[in-house]
Amino acid sequence: MTAVAHRPLDPKVAHRQDRSARAGRRRDVLEASAWLAGVVGVSLMLASGTVDVGSLSGVLITFGRITGIAASTMIMAQLILIARIPLVERSVGHDRAARIHSQLGRLGFIVIIAHIATLVAGYALPTQTGILDQIWTFAIHYGGPMFMASVGFIVLVAVVVTSYAIVRSRWKYEDWHAVHLFSYVAVGLSIPHQLTSGETFMTMGFAWWYWMTLWTVAVVGLIGYRVVRPLTRFLRHRVRVAAVGTLADGSTVIAMHGRHLRRLGSKGGQFFLFRFLTPGMWGQAHPYSLSRAARDGWMRITVKPLGDSSAALRHLKPGTRVMVEGPLGVFTDEARGGDHLVLAGAGIGITPILALLESADIRPGGCTVVVRASTEAEIPHLDELQEVAAARGATLHVLAGRRGDGWSPAAMPVRLADLVPGIAHADVYACGPLPWVDAVMDDAARAGVPKDRRHAEEFAW
Secondary structure, eight states, X not given: OOOOOOOOOOHHHHHHHHHHHHHHHHHHHHHHHHHHHHHHHHHHHHHTTOOOOSSHHHHHHXXXXXXXXXXXXXXXXXXXXXXXXXHHHHHHXXXXXXXXXXXXXXXXXXXXXXHHHHHHHHHHHHHTOOHHHHHHIIIIISOHHHHHHHHHHHHHHHHHHXXXXXXHTTSOHHHHHHHHTHHHHHHHHHHHHHHHTOHHHHHOHHHHHHHHHHHHHHHHHHHIIIIIHHHHHHHHHOOEEEEEEEOTTSOEEEEEEOSSGGGGOOOTTOEEEEEEOSTTTTTOXXXXXXXXOOOSSEEEEEEOOOSHXXXXXGXXXXXXXXXXXXXXXXXXXXXXXXXXXXXXEEGGGHHHHHHHHHHSXXXXXXXXXXXXXXXXXXXXXXXXXXXXXXXXXXXXXXEESOBOSSSSBTTSOOOHHHHSTTGGGSEEEEESSHHHHHHHHHHHHHTTOOGGGEEEOOOOO
């Protein structure tokens, strides 16, 4: 028999695979830490000697305390996920973190209701008081921290009601977001009663410090990276609008200048939250991808006027100060595990593809770019895309025409495997309208591209 010669693994590919594996391990550690925090909290409660399961009321109270610890752990995890801490962003990704944050919020609300219901019922049983009387006793006669927690729950209910899709569909995003910020008020009001009324944390000194440390990490992380860091960078980098223009497809191009912008650490494919400090806009922060890799004193975004806020950007004046928060997202070359790179973009999703193409570590012939639009005139920065693709030795496919059943034009149905031989060993990045991205990802999956090599960025809220 003839031995099969195995081609040695390219060092760059090996490095990418190792980097991807490290990111996976970081995600596992973060998830395990969240579970461990709750498990330790429950273990301390059981070890405190204050648990009574000899009666129905005791069982209800015990279950109420467990659900309270579980709900608090979920809230801490939510704060960490949404704090935009770089380690979490690089490991989990902004979209995934926001999605888990939302899922924990819905589940946590149910757990909070279970916490309140079982405690009220458990304390009401032995005293034969009614449910309403027991609620009143908790809220009024258990001291200031419990009253604050009661008010916090009312605030939380109001936030949850406004978050339902039937309500959100009738509100502007800015209005919904303003109401959603009150959830942080609800969290702040709920913290003191955990440290002053919880039997576990009142009877065990170590347990009190443990819980206090967890809350400190979560709250300081949120304030540090959502408030302090953006303000510090605002003062340090002094970003201002340099020029505003309009492309043939109607997109608005905003060039900004500032000091030492490379130190922001952005990579091609990432996005920032931009807050333009001008009347009518200063209270809004919106996510926009860079449409070219940032230079030391320059950065650029390209925005499709799809709503009131994005349409108003064309009226920005040069010199307008800008607060930037980020960079965010893992739609970057660092997420790669393979050698060949496939970049697919449609609509305004082509702009982060351009930035990623410009900055990615690719060899000549090692990248395939696919862009989709109804007409070539609707492709933003097509001239730049052609120029960068040629300079970097990338193959560019411009697919224009009415969309068919899949992601390609109806008049020219094509699959990714037709455009990229050996695509099963490549990394596929797609950005654009969500249904189109889903179709591209489905096609990549059918072509044999592993899940961890299919990359998409979503901007839904």
